[in-house]
Amino acid sequence: MVIWGYGSRELGATQTLGLFGFIPLLPWVWRDGQRSLLWLAPLYLTYMGTLFTFRNREIEAVFMPHGVLPSLSALILLVLWRQRELSQQLQMQETLRQMQVLEEGSIEISAAPEPAELVETGVEAVAKLGVAPHIAFVRFREGKPVVISARGDLRRYQGRKLPRQQLSMRATLTDSFSLGSYLEGVPESAKWSSAAVPVSARQGRSLGVLILARDGARPFQSDEKALATSLARVMGAQLGQMEALQQLQAAYDGTLLALGVALEYRDHDTQGHTQRVANWAERLASKIGLDYRDREYLRWGAYLHDIGKLGVPDRILLKEEQLTAEEWRLMRMHVQIGYEMLCKVPFLPRETLEVVRYHHESWDGHGYLEGLRGEGIPLLARIFAVVDTFDALCFPRPYKKAWPAERILDELEHQRGRKLDPTLVDTFLELNPLSELSLEVSEGEAPPVK
Structure with missing residues (x-):
């Protein structure tokens, strides 16, 4: 060789x-x-x-x-x-991993049921990108930056205002911010490189800012900020839409409550009844594990359950003596009148209308108007019947005085399996409702609840 x-x-x-x-x-x-x-x-x-x-x-x-x-x-x-x-x-593997994080994070953010969970999901997705160990989502409250969710060394500020921040008049007036020295009060930030990514709704309305920080003099590159910006846009779009929907539903809630309370100004003996039964209905629904949507529909039904009494003459509605058979027939029609009135309201769901129409049905089938029995009565209507009966016993009506606590418990036990769903009565009593009421006690005899 x-x-x-x-x-x-x-x-x-x-x-x-x-x-x-x-x-x-x-x-x-x-x-x-x-x-x-x-x-x-x-x-x-x-x-x-x-x-x-x-x-x-x-x-x-x-x-x-x-x-x-x-x-x-x-x-x-x-x-x-x-x-x-x-x-x-x-580098290709890391890019593919980050693309997968973006896809999965976007799906999880979009699926979040309420704002707090959405923010937590979004911040966690940003953390998984791996571009920054210290992350915070900040919103302005009364001109001061408040950390809504955080990771890394910024987590200790979660739920708190960032330290040593000067009051921003612009932030106070617009609930927005100027990207700047919001980490100046964080001791570790002197050794950090940081970047800020705005979070905005689709209309451009500012919702907050994502703060990214990491140790050392390593400025964030444009491609790294682009990754965080992608998730920030999804967060902003979903959060803005969710908050707008919440504002709309709050407007619905206030309007429906006002309609229910309007009836109380006609019947002074039932003032406060609407708000009380709505509160108790929601607590009982939570106790049996109903989700937020069903509880909302039940609350709306509680607000509107007696709206049909607007069609009942005062001589019947406010009568203190026993009603005649014809008067009683007209009184019972309030559930049908209310149902027909509310069917014309486009945003009211079927579940709310069922509370209005069926809350006087009885477990044993002797209620009105349709004589439904047992589980044939919609669940939300059965829940409301329990709390409506309880409130009627606790407070005076034109035909009765308020009952004492012992008699209220006896009456609920008597109606258990007759007028009321027995399981729901037991669950309601586990809430110990009498301990939270200041009852107008009367030891006198009173006729049974109508």
Whole structure:
């Protein structure tokens, strides 16, 4: 074998091993790239030094520069090439991971049922991007930045105002902010690199800001901020829509409550009844595990349950004596009148209308108007019947005085399985409702509740 640099001299086995000894090391170079140099280079030099020490004495001193150095240079060049390829693979893997985080985070943010969970989900998704260990979502309250959700060293400020912040008149007036030195009161921030990503609703209304921070002088690059901005846009769109819907529903709630309370100004003996039964109905619904939506529909039904009495003449509604059969027939029609009135309100759900129509049905089938029985009566109407009966016993009506606590409990037990769902009566009594009431106690006899 004739090797370049040796002229016509043939090399023996030792020299061949020296020149081509790096070949068995190539698999490790391919696997580890630059890291392999930490042990491959010393190993290879030791190997070549050993061969040179015990070389054939006929080999010239040019063996090392002409044989070893080219081989070692080839090995290093291969390492560097492979390292570049490995770095590109790792970068691609990280990019794919971040894209997956963006996709999953966007889906989870969109699926969040209420604002607090949405914010927590969004901040957690930003943390999973891996661009910053210290994260906070900040909103302005009365001109001061308040941390709504945080990760890393900023977590200790969650639910609190950021320290040493000057009152911003602009923030006070607009509930917005100017991106600036909001970390100036955080001691660790002196050694941080930070960035801010605005969170805005679709209409451009400012909702808050995401603060990103990490240790050292490592400014955030545009691609890193772009990742956080992608999630911030989803957060802003969903949060803005959710808050707008909450404001709309609050307007619905206030309007429906006002309609229910309006009837109380006609019947002074029932003032406060609407708000009380709505509160008790919601507590009983929570106790049995109904979700937010069903509790809202039940609350609306409680507000409106007697709205049909607007169609009942005063001479019947306010009569203190026993009603005649015809008067009682007209009084009972208030559930149908109310149902027909409210059917014209487009945003009221079926569940709310069922409370209005069926809250006087009885568990044993002797209620009105349709004579439904047992679980054939819609659940929300059964819940409301319990709390409506309880409130009627506790407070005076034109035909009765308020009852004492012991008699109220006896009457609820008597109506259990007759007028009222027995399971719901038991659950309601577990709330210990009498302990929270200041009763107008009367020991006198009173007729049964109508």
